[in-house]
Amino acid sequence: MHALSRPVFSAVLFALLTLPGLALAQPPASNGVLTLSAGSGSALTALREADTLVNQLTRDGSLRAVSQDSDPLLADRGHERLQQFHNGIPVFGATVTRQTSGGIPVSVFGTLHVGIDLETTPALSADDAARVVQELSGRTLFRSAAPQLVVFPDRGGAGVYRLVYEARAFTGSQLMVYFVDAATGTLVWSYNDLKTQQPVLPCSRCAIGEGLGIKSDRKKMSVTAVGGAFFAHDQLRPADVFTFDMRGDVQRTQQVLEGTAPLFDSDLATDTDNRWLDGASVDAHVGMGWTHDYLLNRFNRQSLNNQNVRLLSLVHPVDRADLFSAPPEVIGLFFLNAFYCGLCGPDGAGVAVFGEGLPPNILLGGQRFNFFSGALDIVAHELAHAVTDFTSALLYVDESGALNEAFSDFIGVGTEFYAESLFRDGAGAADYSLGEDVIEPGGIRSLATPQQFGDPDHYSLRFLGESDNGGVHTNSLIPGHAFYLAIEGGVNRVSGLSVAGVGAQNREQIEQVFFRAFTVLLTRSSDFAAARVATIQSARDLYGANSAAELAVTQAWTAVGVN
Amino acid sequence: MTEAPVLGARQPRTRPPTSSRQGALLGSLLWVIAGVLVTAPAARAQPAPTERVVVRLDAGWRPASRTFADTRAFTANLEQGQFAADYELKDGGVFDGGVSFLLWRNLAIGLDVSSFRTVHDARINSEVPHPFFFDLPRTTEGRAGGLERREVGIHIRAMWVSQVTDWLVVSVFAGPSIISATQDLVSAVQHTEIAFPFSEVTFSGHTVSARKETTTGLNGGVDIDSFFLHRLPFLGDFEVMEHIGVGLLVRYVRGTAILPVDNDPIEVDLGGLQITSGVRFRF
Incomplete structure (x- = not known):
């Protein structure tokens, strides 16, 4: 490993952030959270600065490549996914994606934590943590899911970090992710990572x-x-x-x-x-x-x-x-x-x-x-x-969780339209509703008319409570409705803003745009704003600047109040 | 790799109706008879042959090619697929021989036997159902080679014989035929799936069934015989040479056979124009 010690790491980061003329796309918040969201639509300096920062942190070992893939659609493009480490321990939710074309950066998205001051020697062993988790869950841990040390940023955004063990356990009805303090053995945070449909798989044989x-x-x-x-x-x-x-x-x-x-x-x-x-x-x-x-x-x-x-x-x-x-x-x-x-x-x-x-x-x-x-x-x-x-491994809570759900809705709807002609005997009519073929009448969600099921169709109406992991199945309709508007066009009920969609005959364009953004550009902690920039970047990547697809996506996000 | 073959019900063919083919056959016969009648007055001015019996032994060629088609259905991947076989008959060799008897004046009657054989191909176009999806057949092409057609015909002919010169005899004829035909037919095809996404399939083989049928038909034509050998200086000393000649026979045979295939018969045309030549013996 080539990790820097804490003081050195912090010093490098702050030095980069304070170098004359080095104005990052988005300055770090007071809690030390730095959001990178720079694409070809952003100021060139912002993209260069983000790229320089990623290079620097990669060289000193603070960022490590998790994956490096060639672009499945654009021959000259490549994608890196990087994870931030502190003293060799991964920082929870701190990941960065960088898209390049012939070595030249095209976009950088992600979340980094600046100024982490944390001792990384655990008092508890992994076995100790496993016992705590087994007590909490009442179940034996997955064999493939032994507790792993992570640096855990405080959920309240206070710039406080803890050394914790992360472990998963299926409790019979929930797939719980536990974060156990590596010093005290207390539970720091947990969430249900079970991706549910609604709240609460040529040979001789x-x-x-x-x-x-x-x-x-x-x-x-x-x-x-x-x-x-x-x-x-x-x-x-x-x-x-x-x-x-x-x-x-x-x-x-x-x-x-x-x-x-x-x-x-x-x-x-x-x-x-x-x-x-x-x-x-x-x-x-x-x-x-x-x-x-x-x-x-x-x-x-x-x-x-x-x-x-x-x-x-x-x-x-x-x-x-x-x-x-x-x-x-x-x-x-x-x-x-x-x-x-x-x-x-x-x-x-x-x-x-x-x-x-x-x-x-x-x-x-x-x-x-x-x-x-x-x-x-x-x-x-x-x-x-x-x-x-x-x-992207979008964290299954809050806006990232809603994006996680929204992406699944996009694929659900997309598959239904793709397979519409494959059905026989009157089955399989495609639409923008979810589950309408088994939950009758109506289904459970509608990307066309979210309010039909009491779901928000505008960011101002988003659910701010704690239930359902922060309303992942509710707030998913905001990006979901944007997806619908970008294809079909229309007027958002709340904002009154109209969207010139690409039309149903060009449905694939929007599907490609969202798929690319959600699978290669977004990161674990991405929010709606990042999704907006990433999908616009994706539209530019695939169909060019000022293309109908970019216009549709931009208008759609604006119409649903995500700017 | 999966095999997707087998037989099923036969589809309608794109052949002219039987009545029109019979009409054509009748037309052909009338053409021959008309030829006999037209040439008869001229022949009448000529003396009738003195020899009453002529034996003929020929070999030759059936130059014309012809095609016929057949479409059959099969079941694969839970759906009905089909293959169309376009049979491309080539020219082939013919052996033809017979005997004729002078009955009265220029009128004679003959009995001939002919044998024709050709080996040909069939072009196979298949529609093979997809393994995953209904109504999304894949198309493929292939060839079935080594198919054999055999025809053995017995031809009765009424002849008008004209002794044009003392060494040249011309006869026109027409009459019924009995034709025994054997045809190799493609009764099933085999295909091999390549790999996901199974958007293509390859033609990998075929099954051949030889079918035999005997039917009646018509024949007509002209026979030109020349007995000049005895006039040649080096052969004139041989009396037998007055009885030996050479000849050219042009015959058109027409018939239709219904070949049985899995209780689903296929109708094929038989015969055609054939040109043979050989030796003649007159007594």
Whole structure:
């Protein structure tokens, strides 16, 4: 390691910040938080200064490259993702992305912490921290998730830093992230990282089966034939797709998610004649395949992690017949929700779980809840959380969390439009609503009319409370509505500002702009303002300055009050 | 890699209706008869041949190529796919022989046997359903080679024989034929999936079924025989040479066969124009 000592690091930073003529894009706040948000639309000096700072911090080891990738769309572009370290310990949420063209910087986004004054020798060992977390969660830690030391900035923004252990544990209904003080063993902060749908996955054994979705619509299923039976394991795509049927056993479902119970081939959804009639399994399996295809064909992304990681889902996590005996958290999570657990599963590479819904005769809020896997946008939404995890890793709280949710909504809607022509038998009409195919009537969110579900369509109406990780499923509609306006155009209800969208026929432009911004430009702590600059930068990268796409994106963000 | 083949119901063909083909056949026959009638007065001025029996042994060529097409359906990836086979018959060799008898004046009757064989290709165009999606077939092209067509015909002919000179005999003829045809048909195709995203598929093979059918048809044409060998100085001493000649026969044969394929027959045209020449023996 080539890290500087604390005083030296601080001195370098401050020296850079105070050099004559070196005016950063955004000066550090009084709490020492420095936000980098410089693109080709920014003043050239700001971009140069940000680039110089990144170079300097990289040379002294304060910033280390986490990933270096060539641009999937623009041949001359490259992308770095860097993590800030203090005395060799990563600083939580402090990441930077830098886009270059032939070595020349194009954009720099991220968050850095200046002037960290913290001793980094822990009093507690990692095992000690693990015990604390096990007590807090009541569960055994993921094997792949041993506590890691991080420098933790105070949530209140007071410029105070703590040396903590970060660890994750699935509690049966939540994927909790714990931050345990490395000196005292006390809990400093925790949040639920379970990405839920709403608040509260050419060979000799391959076969093509015919399945009926929950709407009795015919679908082709890529499956595996073994010993006279057929299993929901797609081996024809570059990334394997697995659909496991938990057969209503909630305890086993939870054990699988915790990593304490293995999944066997016999757990795969199965059929004896390759004419699949379980709509939940059919729609989950096919939906994951189509989401994979959308990511690949639209964005040239190789599955969720761009390295063809397998896609895996669980269906029938509970039995509808157990609704009235199930505890509320099980009802909320396994009946009335769908979620993606990034560290769950036998191999710790993530699992999507699709809720069972409610019995047909039971309505909730006037809505019927069917098997959640029956909605392609929900399937794609959940898998998109994994894309976020593998890219920007947007922190699942507050505005970054809302951006995390919004990105999943973009992918959900985008996949639905992409696959609209692939559906048969009257199913699969695409729209800007989420979950409308299984939560009837209406769905749960609308990017076109957020207020329809009481969600904000303007930044001034954003949710400022603590619940739902700071309103991640509520405030996501602000960028979500901007996404809609940038495509379809229209007038924002609150601001009265009109947006000249690129038009539905150019939908792909906005999808590309947002995908690029959210996967290669944004960082873990990005907020709405950063998302605005990043999407504008992305529009310039892809379609040129003053392009229709840039205009649409700029107007859309302005219309929803994000400047 | 998956195989996606097999048979299914046959699709409608793009062939002219049978009635129009029969009309054409009848037209051809009438053309030959008209030829006989037109040439008969001229022939009548000529003496009738004195020999009553002529035996003919020819070899030659059927120069014309012809095509026929067939479209068949198959099931693959849960959907109906189809392949169209365009059969491109080439020219081929013909052996033709027979005997004729002078009945009365210039009128004779003959019985011939001909044999034709050619080896040809078929161009295969397939639409193969996608493994993941309905109604998104992939198209592919291929060729099926080594297909064989055999035709053995028995031809009865009514002949008007004209002794144009003492060494030249010209006859026009027409009559019914019995044709036994054997045709190799592509009954199934095989394709191989390449790899994701399976937007392309390759033609990897075909299955051939030989089908045989015997049918009736018509034949007509002209036979020009020359018995000049005995006039040659070095052959004139041989009396037998008065009985040996050479000849050229131009025959048009026409027939239609219904070849059975999996209870779904295909109609193919038989015969065609053939030109043969060989030796003649008259008694």
